[in-house]
Amino acid sequence: MKKVLLLFGKSNWHNSAPFRNENVQLSYECFYRLCHEENIQLYRASLEWYDYKNHIFNQAWTFDIATSHWERAYDIKPDLIYDKTKASMESYYKKELIAKNYPFINNLSFTNILDDKLVTSLLFSKWSKKSWLVNNEKKLRRILPKIKSHNLVVKPISESGGKNVQFLNKDNVIEKAILDKDCLVQEFIDSSSGVPGIKTSNSMHDLRLVFVNEKLIYSYIREPEVGSFLANLAQGGSLHIIPRGKIPTSLKPIIRYANDVFETFTDKIYCIDFMFDENERPWIVELNSMPGLYFTSQEKPYMLEMYKEIIALFKKKLGL
Numbered sequence: 108m109k110k111v112l113l114l115f116g117k118s119n120w121h122n123s124a125p126f127r128n129e130n131v132q133l134s135y136e137c138f139y140r141l142c143h144e145e146n147i148q149l150y151r152a153s154l155e156w157y158d159y160k161n162h163i164f165n166q167a168w169t170f171d172i173a174t175s176h177w178e179r180a181y182d183i184k185p186d187l188i189y190d191k192t193k194a195s196m197e198s199y200y201k202k203e204l205i206a207k208n209y210p211f212i213n214n215l216s217f218t219n220i221l222d223d224k225l226v227t228s229l230l231f232s233k234w235s236k237k238s239w240l241v242n243n244e245k246k247l248r249r250i251l252p253k254i255k256s257h258n259l260v261v262k263p264i265s266e267s268g269g270k271n272v273q274f275l276n277k278d279n280v281i282e283k284a285i286l287d288k289d290c291l292v293q294e295f296i297d298s299s300s301g302v303p304g305i306k307t308s309n310s311m312h313d314l315r316l317v318f319v320n321e322k323l324i325y326s327y328i329r330e331p332e333v334g335s336f337l338a339n340l341a342q343g344g345s346l347h348i349i350p351r352g353k354i355p356t357s358l359k360p361i362i363r364y365a366n367d368v369f370e371t372f373t374d375k376i377y378c379i380d381f382m383f384d385e386n387e388r389p390w391i392v393e394l395n396s397m398p399g400l401y402f403t404s405q406e407k408p409y410m411l412e413m414y415k416e417i418i419a420l421f422k423k424k425l426g427l
Contacts, residue, residue, distance in 0.1 A: 108148045109425045112167065112185035112209075113400075114202075116192045118153040124177040125151055125168040131401040138400055138414050139170040145418055146427060150183050154192060154201050162208045185209055187424050189417075191397055194222040194265040212420060213396050217372040221396040222265045224291055230368060234361050234391045238291040240264075247284060250292060251277060258295035263288070296390050298382040302328060303355045314349065316358070317378045317398050319416035321366045325409035326354060348405050357389050374420050 118125065126132035139149045152167035164183040171178045188211050192198045199219065206215055220226055228235040239250040241261075254277070261273040261284050274295070275283055284290075302314050305328065312330040316323055327346045358381065369375060380392040402410040421427075 108146050109427065110148050110150060110183065110185045111142065111187045111189060111421055112150045112152055112164065112183060113189050113191055115151065115153055116198060117155065120166060134401045134410065136170055140172060141414050142418055143172050145422060147418065147421055150180060150185065152183065154198060157205055159204055187212065187421060190218060210424060212424060213375050214372050217375055218396045221377055221394040224262065224264050224393055227394050231391050234389060236293040236296065236390060238293050240289055241292050242286055242289045244281060244286065247281065247286065247292065254294055256294040260293045260295055261290050264291060296382045296384055298384065300383065300385045302383055303357065303387045305349060305353060313392055314381045315378050319376050319420065322416065323351060324413050324416060326351065346403065346405060355389065361389065374424060376417060
């Protein structure tokens with residue numbers, strides 16, 4: 108049986124199981140069972156558990172199909188690694204070392220490109236709000252006259268999940284902006300008019316498309332909590348599944364362009380987040396190389412399709 112290891116960042120080895128949320132755990136157990144049916148044994152490990160001298164994972168979690176229990180495993184040498192780590196210079200460096208001995212999905216170069224919001228805004232400049240790189244007040248003051256909107260967004264270059272994103276305006280940005288490292292400053296997109304052809308509430312929201320290679324697996328609208336601009340589920344947002352047939356036609360040229368740009372990466376899993384302004388023009392908010400394996404109740408109809416597409420990538424990479 109082939110071994111695939113799901114690689115994460117920090118994790119607590121002393122817990123009785125790798126998950127605190129029962130719904131998340133159930134999603135993963137379903138994924139593990141499907142992999143087992145295809146002669147693939149999944150493991151889950153932290154970057155911190157890798158032995159860089161002996162090129163082995165000293166410890167990992169796995170799910171015992173026979174007993175339906177999570178078990179500890181030791182001295183794992185995977186045949187393939189599925190990267191689920193968060194963006195950071197430390198994790199990039201560690202993954203490069205591990206990749207000398209083990210193949211990765213996604214390709215690490217692909218992950219690095221998608222993690223960098225400045226790079227993706229340049230790659231997709233036709234559909235991205237211009238980004239200014241700022242790390243001090245002097246630079247911020249210099250670019251403010253170039254920003255047309257009164258409201259603006261200050262966000263980290265590589266963090267995900269809406270972490271450390273600041274929504275400010277020209278009246279308070281100098282006073283309130285946190286610029287302790289390189290950040291991107293962009294015009295604010297008013298997405299309250301909604302996604303064309305799809306009825307939603309009158310709140311800010313975005314549309315996420317999830318792909319495995321060139322195939323669109325599913326899509327959903329994310330809406331923030333009342334009083335918030337952050338639609339990320341990690342920030343309290345909610346989601347509504349959108350059938351593939353209702354995807355706005357204005358996104359088709361962007362999808363074709365993405366397929367062309369990323370053609371060199373033959374095995375990839377990623378998503379694109381869009382907002383539509385008051386004129387129904389689509390704008391790319393960001394790309395993400397690591398869509399979640401946890402599915403909410405609304406996403407369940409698409410869960411099996413997503414899992415099976417990922418497993419097909421595993422099998423291709425493993426020669427099964």
